[in-house]
Amino acid sequence: xxxxxxxxxxxxxxxxxxxxxxxxxxxxxxxxxxxxxxxxxxxxxxxxxxxxxxxxxxxxxxxxxxxxxxxxxxxxxxxxxxxxxxxxxxxxxxxxxxxxxxxxxxxxxxxxxxxxxxxxxxxxxxxxxxxxxxxxxxxxxxxxxxxxxxxxxxxxxxxxxxxxxxxxxxxxxxxxxxxxxxxxxxxxxxxxxxxxxxxxxxxxxxxxxxxxxxxxxxxxxxxxxxxxxxxxxxxxxxxxxxxxxxxxxxxxxxxxxxxxxxxxxxxxxxxxxxxxxxxxxxxxxxxxxxxxxxxxxxxxxxxxxxxxxxxxxxxxxxxxxxxxxxxxxxxxxxxxxxxxxxxxxxxxxxxxxxxxxxxxxxxxxxxxxxxxxxxxxxxxxxxxxxxxxxxxxxxxxxxxxxxxxxxxxxxxxxxxxxxxxxxxxxxxxxxxxxxxxxxxxxxxxxxxxxxxxxxxxxxxxxxxxxxxxxxxxxxxxxxxxxxxxxxxxxxxxxxxxxxxxxxxxxxxxxxxxxxxxxxxxxxxxxxxxxxxxxxxxxxxxxxxxxxxxxxxxxxxxxxxxxxxxxxxxxxxxxxxxxxxxxxxxxxxxxx
Amino acid sequence: xxxxxxxxxxxxxxxxxxxxxxxxxxxxxxxxxxxxxxxxxxxxxxxxxxxxxxxxxxxxxxxxxxxxxxxxxxxxxxxxxxxxxxxxxxxxxxxxxxxxxxxxxxxxxxxxxxxxxxxxxxxxxxxxxxxxxxxxxxxxxxxxxxxxxxxxxxxxxxxxxxxxxxxxxxxxxxxxxxxxxxxxxxxxxxxxxxxxxxxxxxxxxxxxxxxxxxxxxxxxxxxxxxxxxxxxxxxxxxxxxxxxxxxxxxxxxxxxxxxxxxxxxxxxxxxxxxxxxxxxxx
Numbered sequence: 005x006x007x008x009x010x011x012x013x014x015x016x017x018x019x020x021x022x023x024x025x026x027x028x029x030x031x032x033x034x035x036x037x038x039x040x041x042x043x044x045x046x047x048x049x050x051x052x053x054x055x056x057x058x059x060x061x062x063x064x065x066x067x068x069x070x071x072x073x074x075x076x077x078x079x080x081x082x083x084x085x086x087x088x089x090x091x092x093x094x095x096x097x098x099x100x101x102x103x104x105x106x107x108x109x110x111x112x113x114x115x116x117x118x119x120x121x122x123x124x125x126x127x128x129x130x131x132x133x134x135x136x137x138x139x140x141x142x143x144x145x146x147x148x149x150x151x152x153x154x155x156x157x158x159x160x161x162x163x164x165x166x167x168x169x170x171x172x173x174x175x176x177x178x179x180x181x182x183x184x185x186x187x188x189x190x191x192x193x194x195x196x197x198x199x200x201x202x203x204x205x206x207x208x209x210x211x212x213x214x215x216x217x218x219x220x221x222x223x224x225x226x227x228x229x230x231x232x233x234x235x236x237x238x239x240x241x242x243x244x245x246x247x248x249x250x251x252x253x254x255x256x257x258x259x260x261x262x263x264x265x266x267x268x269x270x271x272x273x274x275x276x277x278x279x280x281x282x283x284x285x286x287x288x289x290x291x292x293x294x295x296x297x298x299x300x301x302x303x304x305x306x307x308x309x310x311x312x313x314x315x316x317x318x319x320x321x322x323x324x325x326x327x328x329x330x331x332x333x334x335x336x337x338x339x340x341x342x343x344x345x346x347x348x349x350x351x352x353x354x355x356x357x358x359x360x361x362x363x364x365x366x367x368x369x370x371x372x373x374x375x376x377x378x379x380x381x382x383x384x385x386x387x388x389x390x391x392x393x394x395x396x397x398x399x400x401x402x403x404x405x406x407x408x409x410x411x412x413x414x415x416x417x418x419x420x421x422x423x424x425x426x427x428x429x430x431x432x433x434x435x436x437x438x439x440x441x442x443x444x445x446x447x448x449x450x451x452x453x454x455x456x457x458x459x460x461x462x463x464x465x466x467x468x469x470x471x472x473x474x475x476x477x478x479x480x481x482x483x484x485x486x487x488x489x490x491x492x493x494x495x496x497x498x499x500x501x502x503x504x505x506x507x508x509x510x511x512x513x514x515x516x517x518x519x520x521x522x523x524x525x526x527x528x529x530x531x532x533x534x535x536x537x538x539x540x541x542x543x544x545x546x547x548x549x550x551x552x553x554x555x556x557x558x559x560x561x562x563x564x565x566x567x568x569x570x571x572x573x574x575x576x577x578x579x580x581x582x583x584x585x586x587x588x589x590x591x592x593x594x595x
Numbered sequence: 596x597x598x599x600x601x602x603x604x605x606x607x608x609x610x611x612x613x614x615x616x617x618x619x620x621x622x623x624x625x626x627x628x629x630x631x632x633x634x635x636x637x638x639x640x641x642x643x644x645x646x647x648x649x650x651x652x653x654x655x656x657x658x659x660x661x662x663x664x665x666x667x668x669x670x671x672x673x674x675x676x677x678x679x680x681x682x683x684x685x686x687x688x689x690x691x692x693x694x695x696x697x698x699x700x701x702x703x704x705x706x707x708x709x710x711x712x713x714x715x716x717x718x719x720x721x722x723x724x725x726x727x728x729x730x731x732x733x734x735x736x737x738x739x740x741x742x743x744x745x746x747x748x749x750x751x752x753x754x755x756x757x758x759x760x761x762x763x764x765x766x767x768x769x770x771x772x773x774x775x776x777x778x779x780x781x782x783x784x785x786x787x788x789x790x791x792x793x794x795x796x797x798x799x800x801x802x803x804x805x806x807x808x809x810x811x812x813x814x815x816x817x818x819x820x821x822x823x824x825x826x827x828x829x830x831x832x833x834x835x836x837x838x839x840x841x842x843x844x845x846x847x848x849x850x851x852x853x854x855x856x857x858x859x860x861x862x863x864x865x866x867x868x869x870x871x872x873x874x875x876x877x
Contacts, residue, residue, distance in 0.1 A: 248657040538731035
């Protein structure tokens, strides 16, 4: 196993002594044998998720898998069913559009408050106390919004404002506002300071400094990230139907539960096409945005057109969903939301209940760890195939023959397709399928999480592998190393820190997904929450949500700490990124 | 772009459909698939519209608890509840009025089913198996089976290997039929219907045990609905006559021969069972 060497070691030989003046604290013993620690942790997670590899390969599992696949040939295509599917599909899109718009509306002011005051008063001596307090409060609010998974927000809003797409829009709006707000604040903080400093030196007020010095540079990145998040919102809204918040999820769940695999196949294909097309479109737009950074390069008519299209989309979505805007902002709705929220206090802290939660918490953690581990292994295998052609291209030795090259490219496209399929279907829908393969319980949840995350991580890994500097691998090949030796000793060690950083970041996302797996019966805290909400035991619901928030916060902290031990921050932007426990803003667009 | 987004709320001010005359928003607990609920209701809805003169619309709801919330939030007027959901609705609103029920519902049973090749012969044999209830809020699919299991010395949370909530009776039947769970419990009326319509293979599923009788489904109205409308609805149901061919279709879909009046007192024992099974806290 190649030694885990962080980037600083490989740079030692070329960096002058003076630059190494920063002393690095000795590694805690835990990180000295990372391979061993990881193996032990994953083994524990396997036990905790009631892992059962034989169940995966049992006769029952193979029979179910065969039934699934048979459903795809042919998928249900009778007119009645297809017409029944159209409305939920459009609902899914409409909920995502309105949800992400709401998220941006909420995120912008909050992110402004959450940005370090240094950003718009770069020449001030020290930020004022009210500004500091506002910053802390805004960060807290954003973290709370982020920590609660969208499905739980949806469950709460369904109780508070009733079944229907409105609950879905609110759930996505608030959940994603937290994510967007944090990234926006980070982007504001990590932009080059020269413009802002110049304006401040010329005497502009903080507001003007921000609007003219910081905002224009940030806009393309913000727009790009919001567009990326729209992709995620689309996938999320497909799932929200499971709890009654509108969209395709409900229909899909029913078809799955009744073993109507032809219908399932039709809906999966429809969802895949929808997400893939939106994904492609948004990728094209984001690439254009990336190339036209700066205030002057983006023409005004283009931006007006973009804004007009977005508003039209919102209007159409609102009308299509018959969005009860008047009802939502009425006094009655406010009263019912307030009534629901206050019915949850005080949380149920009885010893019996809390003790009963222990196993569920451990299950949730196990699902997240095992799922991430499965994803990492699966992801790196597929990523290798995706990145293979570009890696081999660099080899000056023995250019590949025509047929071999074509096979490599075919394998690369197959791998890419597999990753896309895994990524497109939300974890919960995979969980529903795995429940029928390996039975109810956390193992189904871990497998589903592993498969979905493999799709996400695989794509990221492939990008990292493709961008690895080819010097070392060329040198190894030139001295006669085989392809696999080159990959193992030249490519992988260089890529490893970034791969691990992405994996750890994904673990943070996965703990949130693990918490809700139980809603469909795949283990963890979700089941208890579903029961407490169904039985109107609101005090217990509050306790469960608090436990989820605490769990998410703990994993975020641990993951951030681990990542900080692997990466040495190179710039101020990365420094603030490290503080905020997220990958640097530049790679945010790569997600 | 941010400034332009503030126009969105103005653009989205969709005028709400004004509820002019009497309207009756009807719903039902989703204990079967939505298409099935819609199919059962359509002729009944047409009949109610003619009998009461009110505009009747069926509001499908995907979650038991949401029907309770809907009645409490005045978004629903007439709801087909199970015994437990009625108790929940009554506790939430204080004034929900149960009007009528099918004559079968006064003496309702749940049936425990196992796959045909299962070795279980009595309830006690189910210990250690994977078990499927219906929805968490279901009377015949969860509450009363749980209550009777506890009465027979079996604690579902401790004695079963895994407990799942299928969400609907037909789903429970499917899971047991295909062997995905080792046992399940569901509504006797739905079970008979599934056998009759050949949607469930009689040779693959066996009834293990039938529970004692209890009060279950009823049609409940909001307490603050116009009393004249309430009276019209009640008499419309009670006038359904099996010998009348037009009514026969309606009654067949509802799987009964006639409706009888009911009252809140009938559900005191359900409330008691819920409290002792731990599903209702005071």
